[in-house]
Amino acid sequence: xxxxxxxxxxxxxxxxxxxxxxFSGRLxxxxxxxxxxxxxxxxxxxxxxxxxxxxxxxxxxRNGEILASNLPVRTVVADxxxxxxxxxxxxxxxxxxxxxxxxxxxxISSQKKYIVLKKEVPEEVYVAMEAAMQKANLRGVTFEQDAxxxxxNGETLGHVLGFLDHDGKGVxxxxxxxxxxxxxxxxxxxxxxxxTGKEIMLYRGTEQEPVHGSNIRLSIDMSLQSIIxxxxxxxxxxxxxxxxxxxxxxxxxxEVLAMANRPCFNPNExxxxxxxxxxxxxxxxxxxxxxxxxIVVAAGALNEGTVTEKTSIFCENGRFLYGGxxxxxxxxxxxxNVHEILVKSSNIGSAxxxxxxxxxxxxxxxxxxxxxxxxxxxxxxEICGLVHPPxxxxxxxxxxxxxxxxxxxxxxQITMGMSVIANGGHLMTPHIIKxxxxxxxxxxxxxxxxxxxxxxxxxxxxxxxxxxxxxxxxGGTATYARVNGFEVAGKTGTAQKVSSKGGYAAGKxxxxxxxxxxxxxxxxxxLIMVDDAKIASSLNYGGLVAAPxxxxxxxxxxxxxxxxxxxxxxxxxxxPMAKADTQEETTH
Amino acid sequence: xxxxxxxxxxxxxxxIAKVLKYIAFVVALGALGLSYVYLKNxxxxxGDEIRLTEKKIKQVRAENEVLLAKTTELSSxxxxxxxxxxxxxxxxxxxxxxxxxLTPALPATEDGVLRTAxxxxxxx
Numbered sequence: 217x218x219x220x221x222x223x224x225x226x227x228x229x230x231x232x233x234x235x236x237x238x239f240s241g242r243l244x245x246x247x248x249x250x251x252x253x254x255x256x257x258x259x260x261x262x263x264x265x266x267x268x269x270x271x272x273x274x275x276x277x278r279n280g281e282i283l284a285s286n287l288p289v290r291t292v293v294a295d296x297x298x299x300x301x302x303x304x305x306x307x308x309x310x311x312x313x314x315x316x317x318x319x320x321x322x323x324i325s326s327q328k329k330y331i332v333l334k335k336e337v338p339e340e341v342y343v344a345m346e347a348a349m350q351k352a353n354l355r356g357v358t359f360e361q362d363a364x365x366x367x368x369n370g371e372t373l374g375h376v377l378g379f380l381d382h383d384g385k386g387v388x389x390x391x392x393x394x395x396x397x398x399x400x401x402x403x404x405x406x407x408x409x410x411x412t413g414k415e416i417m418l419y420r421g422t423e424q425e426p427v428h429g430s431n432i433r434l435s436i437d438m439s440l441q442s443i444i445x446x447x448x449x450x451x452x453x454x455x456x457x458x459x460x461x462x463x464x465x466x467x468x469x470x471e472v473l474a475m476a477n478r479p480c481f482n483p484n485e486x487x488x489x490x491x492x493x494x495x496x497x498x499x500x501x502x503x504x505x506x507x508x509x510x511i512v513v514a515a516g517a518l519n520e521g522t523v524t525e526k527t528s529i530f531c532e533n534g535r536f537l538y539g540g541x542x543x544x545x546x547x548x549x550x551x552x553n554v555h556e557i558l559v560k561s562s563n564i565g566s567a568x569x570x571x572x573x574x575x576x577x578x579x580x581x582x583x584x585x586x587x588x589x590x591x592x593x594x595x596x597x598e599i600c601g602l603v604h605p606p607x608x609x610x611x612x613x614x615x616x617x618x619x620x621x622x623x624x625x626x627x628x629q630i631t632m633g634m635s636v637i638a639n640g641g642h643l644m645t646p647h648i649i650k651x652x653x654x655x656x657x658x659x660x661x662x663x664x665x666x667x668x669x670x671x672x673x674x675x676x677x678x679x680x681x682x683x684x685x686x687x688x689x690x691g692g693t694a695t696y697a698r699v700n701g702f703e704v705a706g707k708t709g710t711a712q713k714v715s716s717k718g719g720y721a722a723g724k725x726x727x728x729x730x731x732x733x734x735x736x737x738x739x740x741x742x743l744i745m746v747d748d749a750k751i752a753s754s755l756n757y758g759g760l761v762a763a764p765x766x767x768x769x770x771x772x773x774x775x776x777x778x779x780x781x782x783x784x785x786x787x788x789x790x791x792p793m794a795k796a797d798t799q800e801e802t803t804h
Numbered sequence: 805x806x807x808x809x810x811x812x813x814x815x816x817x818x819x820i821a822k823v824l825k826y827i828a829f830v831v832a833l834g835a836l837g838l839s840y841v842y843l844k845n846x847x848x849x850x851g852d853e854i855r856l857t858e859k860k861i862k863q864v865r866a867e868n869e870v871l872l873a874k875t876t877e878l879s880s881x882x883x884x885x886x887x888x889x890x891x892x893x894x895x896x897x898x899x900x901x902x903x904x905x906l907t908p909a910l911p912a913t914e915d916g917v918l919r920t921a922x923x924x925x926x927x928x
Contacts, residue, residue, distance in 0.1 A: 339870050368880035
């Protein structure tokens, strides 16, 4: 070969080698030096983080009845960049989703990649629409999994359960307080999609399984809840009061068995409810308790030895001048012992017991019974009430507080106070959560009864309980609270309603009855409180309005608990309201 | 015969063994490539199957949950009470003599029905 030829070949080879070297250099630069940067860019372009939604836990009653569950639905989303036949997609979507075709077409013509066409689409609609899309060979519409919270019992227990906001977070009730446990934790996975939007399984990346929410089992018994709901609903419709509240709990454990209020709301449609309907008055309303509060002074005075079971207190024949004001009883009473003071609900007798105890000691017992403190129930918004210390009392407070005035308490506090007497003197922590369970039913957490303190010894509690049995016997203030076959103990309360303008509202009363049954071995404590019933003032008493409701609730509860009657039957009594109605009918 | 003047035949014989070796190598390489493509295809197909199966499982689970929600709704106390008030469901009171008790109960009324309320509004 001649020399110039060799040179030319060598030159050409050199150029080719140089080109390849440049390419190789560039490849090395891109693959090694810029590796991280381009890897990131590629991941951003192809990889996407797919959220795997955790399922919200259910809320169950103590027997496993479902109170809140999830209904799977779909959110229909369109990716305009993938839609090749917008008109056909719009026609199909409008047909299945009930939307206007023109609206859908306008939306998917925007070239956006994420267009929500409709939320909360039922599963059956999704299945039918997806099949139709596949048949018509259309793409660009995806169906994201979602769920809506349903409360199968509607208004029943609405205040306790609460509801969720649009982001699925608890707003009220158990849904709020137990949100962290109910919500669980979303998982994720990194996926790659092909040009049609389908996931390429081979390139599925890191995956984190979701942690589904735990189930919450309440101490509520839906049978008892239904009983209370039915009775307070009847009362609300018949007497048209501002509010009615009913609470039932187990005095030995502090478990809340039922809790209901009227007015109420449907947690399935919280948007339709007024704020007033949404209040769980059992824990966020303050009321003057009235005579139900007399158990505090009686128990305190007995326990401190200020009075004995036989001590006689002169009740001033119904008019007691103190601090420039006259304190009255409903009837004029002379000498009475503690038992009689409770049975007859003497204001003067109670005031005198408190005066004998002294303000500081009496205040100590009020606090020991749990008044003025939050009980710490697992519901949001519980208030502590209003109990002023003796330093802030005026001259009359010592005579007013024992009869349930100059003090504001929640219905739950009254019920817990009565539980102290029912369970032999212990203040328990009320709780509405029984246990937290995972989805297989394995208990993660179980609430056990917790004694806060011993308020009075069992002997004192037993004495007060016996006196409270007398309240429901002939001669007591709550004969309408009696239940055939059982001994009922309880106390009525009739308090004038505090006016928002100050002082008391004329002719308006908050009446209540709180009692327990069977008195010898209580299975439940129940409070019925009726605020401003629209009946004649002469009939608006705890013994006439709330006690009969208690009786009906207790009777049905006795059947539910399968309690064996221990007393002979008692004759039927006619309510004064019923008597008035009968007389009216005969005169017409 | 002057053999030296005869044109010399330059032979370039095909080395069959070598050619076969190369062909075998290329075929093996091709087979390897095709196997890779085939396996990749299988992988993609299996991936698609997994995706569809996952989708089906999700769908079945969702349907299950829908049914659970519907069952809960239909068997809820509210629904049952509604059915009772419509008359499509009736509840018969159990008389005392039909209840088997470990401890005998006292008959509350003469008819033997365990009726404990003393002041039903029905008494009007």
